[in-house]
Amino acid sequence: MLDKIISGGQTGADRAALDWAIEHSISHGGWCPKGRMAENGKIDSRYQLEETPSQDYAQRTQWNVRDSDATLIFSIGQNLLGGSLLTKNFAIFFNKPYLHFSKGDLLNNQVIIFNDFLIDNNIKVLNVAGARISQEPEIYQFVYDFFDLFMI
Numbered sequence: 001m002l003d004k005i006i007s008g009g010q011t012g013a014d015r016a017a018l019d020w021a022i023e024h025s026i027s028h029g030g031w032c033p034k035g036r037m038a039e040n041g042k043i044d045s046r047y048q049l050e051e052t053p054s055q056d057y058a059q060r061t062q063w064n065v066r067d068s069d070a071t072l073i074f075s076i077g078q079n080l081l082g083g084s085l086l087t088k089n090f091a092i093f094f095n096k097p098y099l100h101f102s103k104g105d106l107l108n109n110q111v112i113i114f115n116d117f118l119i120d121n122n123i124k125v126l127n128v129a130g131a132r133i134s135q136e137p138e139i140y141q142f143v144y145d146f147f148d149l150f151m152i
Contacts, residue, residue: 003124006030006068008060009043010083013074013130016143018047024151030127031063039132057083061129065090069123071098072114074130074143078102087129097121103142111150 004027007014014030021028032049033056036042043049052059061083065071071091073084080088080100091098099117101110117123131139 001124002118002126003027004029005126005128006064007128008032008057008064009036009047009049010038010057011040011133012136012139013128013132013143015047016140017128017147020144020147022046024147031060031067033057033060039134058086061087062090064127064129065096066094068096068125068127070096070117070121071127071129073098073100074102074128074139074146075100076103076131076136076138076142078104081131082135083132084130087127097123101146103138110146114146114150 005017005021006028007017007030009015009018009030009032018028029048031052032043034051034053035055036051037055052063065087071087073080073087075084088098088100099114130143133140
């Protein structure tokens with residue numbers, strides 16, 4: 001089943017997934033921009049992320065999609081915007097499976113769909129992406145709660 005969670009280390013969905021993985025002793029990692037920058041400053045070294053050669057967030061996003069078996073994208077609103085939409089487009093480009101969950105979806109249904117998604121696609125390395133805190137302040141808790149429910 002799931003061996004590793006990766007993300008880009010941005011505030012919000014990325015950090016929630018990494019924090020959850022750390023707390024539950026699941027391997028984690030991923031790519032972050034050169035300089036380990038996020039919207040709130042430098043990404044803490046406790047997150048086992050590798051820096052891309054560029055400070056461009058798009059390169060980090062691309063490499064995390066490329067290096068994972070699949071991507072799970074979270075948002076509070078129904079529509080994907082900005083980096084979340086870019087993540088979806090990279091998944092399509094690399095022909096990688098992806099799912100998008102928004103807060104309006106039923107959490108229990110999401111967990112069932114996600115479990116089937118993991119099994120059907122034999123996913124070992126999952127890229128988690130989504131909104132940052134400044135765009136959707138509720139995103140961190142939504143993502144963390146999702147993974148907590150998934151582990152029950």
